Amino acid sequence: MSEIQRPGALYQQVAAAIREAILSGEFAPDSLLPSEAQLMARYEVSRPTVRNAIAALRAEGLIDVRHGKGSFVRSSGQPVLTLERRISRTTEGKFVMPNGDIWQEAEAPAAYRARTTKDTGHLLQLDTDEALFGCDRLLIDPSTGTRAMHRTLIPFEVAEIVPLLAEEPCKRPAAFYRLLTEDGHKLSWSETVRARMPLPDERATMKLPDATPILHLARVTHDTDNRPLILEELRVGADRAEVSYRITADKQPARRARA
């Protein structure tokens, strides 16, 4: 049948052949690929080789495999959910966020106490092991089934200054922004976006398919003097969601930045 030789390993040749067949349209999205036995015959290789090739395509996110059924070409569709990371304020002082109201809480929020890690400490401009109030939420968008994990972290330091914050660490972000604004703070925000492979428990709770990275957003609410007040983290599967920002040119000379 389709013999090729180039890239070295047999299973990679098979993987390349299947990949081309997919991209060329021979195997349409959402369609069932030939079974392992059929692929063994088609490329005249053993089962381990076929499985190795399939494993490579899974790692690339090209196909999905379901036990007892077969391998499907992933519908590689664009994300169905665009998270517009903007914040607006009504004349009455209420904060409104796009997508702010699509989420439903899948379970009761869990409040707890924790300490800064190297990572969260850096974002909050604190040392490691500083005390925090925390609250974790599991969010679901009912219209698409997309799941996301949200976390709010409030340093003790900040809670002492604004005691209202610590009373109920599981308020919605918009409520925090309002509280702080009514307390006289002028807020601004910065957000950092990372992508990584999910930990096993993240994969489970967000029901992520194979080879699906997660987008990890960290939003820091800053005070007037640029001091960090609150850290919010949002984790969502990158197969379903994308995030978007608006950028406007400012007049200040930009400085080079480096971590």
Added chain:
Amino acid sequence: MSEIQRPGALYQQVAAAIREAILSGEFAPDSLLPSEAQLMARYEVSRPTVRNAIAALRAEGLIDVRHGKGSFVRSSGQPVLTLERRISRTTEGKFVMPNGDIWQEAEAPAAYRARTTKDTGHLLQLDTDEALFGCDRLLIDPSTGTRAMHRTLIPFEVAEIVPLLAEEPCKRPAAFYRLLTEDGHKLSWSETVRARMPLPDERATMKLPDATPILHLARVTHDTDNRPLILEELRVGADRAEVSYRITADKQPARRARA
């Protein structure tokens, strides 16, 4: 030794045991894991089982394996490069971007003509198969070795209105912004962030390790009337880079958004 039974598959039990050993610190970051033979003895399983467990940990991004040497615990360090996606303007009209000058071109930029895909067409508010000028660059940050792929796409439609753009589609973005501004356009930008697993050629050109997602940024330059003028794409390995944005609350009521 360390026997466990819970989660079903033997190789997953082994993987879980190794994962715990890593997270507990028994296997320090950057250290060599026991060899396959040693793991076989330690857990009393066959080589395929050990390799399966290792494959699982690779897919999680927990370890890195090098042919002929062994498996290393990934140093799971934070990204070394923070891309601040801001745009500033000096009083002389020059555009300045943080990180705009850290990149060096690894090879000569490649200019070409192309057509909109479903994806790029959507971002440019064009149909599919509309003609475009394009330019691809391979960028390198010498101080960290980080590689990135940059692409500029300019619709024919826009080039007709602003012929200056089409003359040299491989200018730097800042030059385009200046050209457009001098031509009387008031610019604004929106940027969309996605994460996905790299295609094989992307992995190769950016020299990405296993199980490393890429951040895929799409920046659209808008005209005064919100019409898209230019599309820029930036792809970079998520193991090295993160992106950051600034958010300020505006007074307009925010609307819900959906793709």
Added chain:
DNA sequence: TATCATTTGTTCGTATGTATC
């Protein structure tokens, strides 16, 4: 430079378990 031991990569074979229909 060349060789060798170690370690991972690739490929075959075979058998059995389990999910789906």
Added chain:
DNA sequence: CGATACATACGAACAAATGAT
């Protein structure tokens, strides 16, 4: 229940990269 298909597990052999001798 049976047929099909993927998942798991063992065994064996050779290839290829690495580092040290």
